Amino acid sequence: MSVGIVPPVELQMTLLLFFALGGYLLASRINQSAVVGEILLGLVVGPSVLGLITYTEFVQAIAGLGAVILMFVIGFEFKLSDLTNIRYGIMGLIGIIVPWIGGYLTAVAFGFGTGSALFIGTALTATSIAITANVLKEMCILDTEFAKAIIGTAVIDDILSLLALSVTADVAAGSVSLVDIALVIGKQIGFLVLLALAGIYVVSRLIERMDGSTIAKRYPEFVFIFAVMVAFLFAALSEYVGVSAIIGAFIAGVSINGLNLTHSHDIAEGAEYLYIIFASVFFVSLGVLVDLTVLTMPVLLFIGAITVVAILTKVIGCGIPARLLGYSTRDSLAIGFGMSPRGEVAMIVALLGLNLSLIGQDIYASIVVMSILTTVATPIAFRNWLFRDEVAACRPE
Structure with a gap:
């Protein structure tokens, strides 16, 4: 989209934080998650309606930092054992297959070609962990068993969705190799295992030693800066090998979880303040990214259909296996809805398809709007249906 005259970065940051505050006010008026308010306000002030702010490179960069910091903070709530449940x-495997097939068949039913239909199906596979995790944290239910299941499944889901994207790109290019697929899986899984081991047995021990050092006693912020550096390092390494950067940041948070520091500032508390600022910008940017001016009535009908399919295929693909694996009906539904937000992951898939000329601007806009709608649907379902009592107890009116 055209950005016209780009304002100074200071003004862009001012506007982003101003609209984030407005998102909180909107959320309080409609009794919804702050995520919903921020995204909706981003939609209003973006190119679709008022055009007060556009998705510049600076906004994209700050939003990316927000997603990394958000997942770093979320990682403090988990142990490595929480992520290794069979x-x-x-749930992650079935939760990839069902949406992929559902998205493909829906696209074919609307008359799209094989290449476009494959990319649409792929866009429905991944879950935006950052969005769901933030909603769970906001509702004070991040430490529950079903919440851990959502995060653990979403991590696996993210890896498998990247595999699906790789396969789709190969098919679209006319070449696919089972050997290449096996290498991608092995590389990603092996990397995450090594990253987790490095975090737990090297980074965490190094932080504990730093805490007892003379420099930490003199500068209590020293360890905190080091921990944030590690989060971004893990994120960068993850992106380098083809794994989402936010997964690396999440593993960094898991690695540091539970450390007892004597002389240094509390890492989790410090990261929480960073998260408040940058995560807010991240959610506003998701709304800004949408440009509704390219949508026509046929495209709107497709958006409605693909959004319903996106939600149902995750509820079915993850919720039913969860119920069969011993979770309660409510927790199974929560897992299904919690896996529904596509967020920035689907947008990345759509952008790749657009760059490869396999989809047009109309399909790209459709996937972006679908991502926003699925993102908004999850906190609404949680707050107004599945966990109304928990919400009231967490944040009394």
């Missing part, structure tokens, strides 16, 4: 792998 049930998560089963």
Whole structure:
């Protein structure tokens, strides 16, 4: 989209934070998650309506930092053992297959070609962990068993969705190799295992030693700066090998979880303040990214259909296996809805398809709007249906 005259970065940051505050006010008026308010306000002030702010490179960069910091903070709530449950792998696998097939068949039914339909199906596979995790944290239910299942499954889901994207790109290019697929899987899984081991047995021990050092006693912020550096390092390494950067930041948070520091500032508390600022910008930017001016009535009908399919295929693909694996009906529904937000992951898939000329601007806009709608649907379902009592107890009116 055209950005016209780009304002100074200071003004862009001022506007982003101003609209984030407005998102909180809107959310309080409609009794919804702050995520919903921020995204909706981003939609209003973006190119679709008022055009007060556009998705510049600076906004994109700050939003990316927000997603990394958000998942770093979320990682403090988890242990490595929370992510190695075999049930998560089963739910993650089925939760990829069902949306992929559902998205492909829906696109074919609307008359799209094979290449476009494959990319649309791929866009429905991944879950935006950052969005769901933020909603769970905001509702004070991040430490529950079903919440851990959502995060653990979403991590696996993210890896499998990147595999699906790789396969789709190869098919679209006319070449696909089972050997290449196996190498991609092995590389990603092996990398994440090594990253987790490095975090737990090297980074965490190094931080504990730093905490007892003379420099930490003199400068208590020293360890905190080091921890944030590690989060971004893990994110960068993850992106380098083809894994989402936010997964690396999440593993960094998991690695540091539970450390007892004597002389240094609390890492989790410090990261929380960073998260408040940058995560807010991240959610506003998701709304800014949408340009509704390219949508026509046929495209709107497709958006409605693909959004319903996107939600149902995750509820079915993850919720039913969860119920069969021993979770309660409510927790199974929560896992299904919690896996529904596509967020920035689907947008990345759509952008790749657009760059490869496999989809047009109309399909790209459709996937972006679908991502926003699925993102908004999850906190609404949680707050107004599944966990109304928990919300009231967490944040009394």
